[in-house]
Amino acid sequence: MKYFLMYIKQTLRFVLKPLSFAPAIIMMCLIFMFSDQDADTSSKLSYKVGVKVYTYANETFDKGWTQQRIEQLSRKTQYYVRKTAHFTEYFLLAVSVTFPLYVFGLRGPWLVVVAGAFCIGFACLDEYHQSFVDGRMSSKKDVFIDSCGAMVGVILTRIVCWTGRMTIFRPLSNHKD
Numbered sequence: 001m002k003y004f005l006m007y008i009k010q011t012l013r014f015v016l017k018p019l020s021f022a023p024a025i026i027m028m029c030l031i032f033m034f035s036d037q038d039a040d041t042s043s044k045l046s047y048k049v050g051v052k053v054y055t056y057a058n059e060t061f062d063k064g065w066t067q068q069r070i071e072q073l074s075r076k077t078q079y080y081v082r083k084t085a086h087f088t089e090y091f092l093l094a095v096s097v098t099f100p101l102y103v104f105g106l107r108g109p110w111l112v113v114v115a116g117a118f119c120i121g122f123a124c125l126d127e128y129h130q131s132f133v134d135g136r137m138s139s140k141k142d143v144f145i146d147s148c149g150a151m152v153g154v155i156l157t158r159i160v161c162w163t164g165r166m167t168i169f170r171p172l173s174n175h176k177d
Contacts, residue, residue, distance in 0.1 A: 020100035027093045035126050039135025046081045050074030087149035094119045094153025102161045112154050119150035
C-alpha cells in the first residue's frame with residue numbers, strides 16, 4: 001500500500017507539474033488579445049476602466065463628483081491607466097512564469113535571468129506585434145514599463161518562494177520520500 005501511494009504521488013507530480021505553466025500561457029494570451037485591439041477599442045476600454053475606478057472612489061470616499069466630472073477625470077488620466085495596465089500585465093506574467101520555474105528547481109540568479117529574459121522578450125515581441133494593429137504603434141517606453149513590471153514580479157516571487165522554503169515548508173524540504 002505504501003508503494004502504491006508513493007506511485008500515485010509521483011504520477012500526480014509528473015502530470016500536474018507541467019500544468020503549473022497554464023496561468024502563464026493564459027496571461028500571454030490575454031496580453032496578446034489586448035495588444036490586438038485597434039486604437040479605438042483600446043482607448044474605450046481604458047476610458048471605461050477609469051470611469052469605474054473614479055465611480056468607485058466617488059462612492060467610497062463620498063467625493064460628491066458628478067458623472068460629468070468622473071468622465072473628465074477618466075479622460076485626463078487615461079494615459080496613466082494604460083501604463084498601469086502594462087505594468088500589471090507583465091507583473092502577473094512574471095509571477096506566473098517564475099513560480100513554475102521555481103517549482104521545477106530553477107533557483108538563485110538564474111531564476112531571475114531566465115524568467116526576466118522570457119518576460120522582456122515577450123514584451124518586445126508583443127510591441128512588435130502591436131505595430132501591425134490599426135492605429136497602434138510600438139513603443140520603447142511600453143517595453144521599459146513592461147520590463148519593470150516583469151522584474152518586480154520575478155524578484156517578489158523569488159523572495160516569496162525563498163521565504164516560504166526557509167520557513168513554512170522547511171520541514172517538508174528536509175523530508176526525503
